[in-house]
Amino acid sequence: MLVIFDCDGVIVDSEIIAAQVFAEHLQGLDLNVTPEECFARFKGYSMKTCMKELVEMLGGPIPEHFLRGMQAETFARFESELKAISGIEHAISGVERDGWRTCIASGGSHSKMRVTLGKVGLWEHFEGRIYSAVDVVNGKPAPDIFLYAAEQEAVAPERCVVIEDSQAGVEAALAAEMPVFFYDPQEEGLRDKALLAHDRVYPFCQMAQLPALLKMM
Known part of the structure; x- marks a missing residue:
């Protein structure tokens, strides 16, 4: 078994930390999304799925360095808070x-x-x-x-x-x-x-x- x-x-x-960082970076793209909304919307999904949904939210491509920067900050927060x-x-x-x-x-x-x-x-x-x-x-x-x-x-x-x-x-x-x-x-x-x-x-x-x-x- x-x-x-x-x-x-x-x-x-980890999910609240990740949602907080995700929301902050989305706000940097002029998307008014709260950490609570990120948590509810993306919880349980792979990053690949989240990025597909983000393309739809933006109505176009994701900026080149968005994912790398968000993940770097998320990992740093994990190291200090997780x-x-x-x-x-x-x-x-x-x-x-x-x-x-x-x-x-x-x-x-x-x-x-x-x-x-x-x-x-x-x-x-x-x-x-x-x-x-x-x-x-x-x-x-x-x-x-x-x-x-x-x-x-x-x-x-x-x-x-x-x-x-x-x-x-x-x-x-x-x-x-x-x-x-x-x-x-x-x-x-x-x-x-x-x-x-x-x-x-x-x-x-x-x-x-x-x-x-x-x-x-």
């Missing part, structure tokens, strides 16, 4: 102690995860079991990244469980025919309320609860 963890918002508390999600170390150790294998499958790039996981001391723990949207054709909400992770770990999809915090990730897990534990610490739910009623979606709000919840499956 394999537990597939998302990274941003599940292992590292923390692990509360309870994640307990969750990982408990899940593995109970006999589950673990890996990471994220919309983020490998370079980003090297920074974020390295900052919280988990890069070496997961090294060799980290999969990115850049490894597949389609990012979330397509199932590609989860199916790819299962294939690389030589585990059948029906023997996998996904831990996610975004609607795109939940949709991707269901499309891969994998049950998904939806981490929702603020109990905000999903834009598509019907997803929460799906019999393979399990909302929870405290990461340290995960090992006990998996035992109840």
Whole structure:
């Protein structure tokens, strides 16, 4: 059995930081977008998908150095501000102690995860079991990244469980025919309320609860 963890918002508390930097750089392009709007609009999506949407917002090409500058500032902010999600170390150790294998499958790039996981001391723990949207054709909400992770770990999809915090990730897990534990610490739910009623979606709000919840499956 394999537990597939998302990274941003599940292992590292990176999404608010990234949304703040993204909003600041969008404002530099005369787009009046708040960090909260960035968070809601882009959460769970790969950078490739975000840049496609930005082209539509601008009505034309993205300035040449936009992405490089934004990523450099984001990584710098991660180095000074990033923390692990509360309870994640307990969750990982408990899940593995109970006999589950673990890996990471994220919309983020490998370079980003090297920074974020390295900052919280988990890069070496997961090294060799980290999969990115850049490894597949389609990012979330397509199932590609989860199916790819299962294939690389030589585990059948029906023997996998996904831990996610975004609607795109939940949709991707269901499309891969994998049950998904939806981490929702603020109990905000999903834009598509019907997803929460799906019999393979399990909302929870405290990461340290995960090992006990998996035992109840």
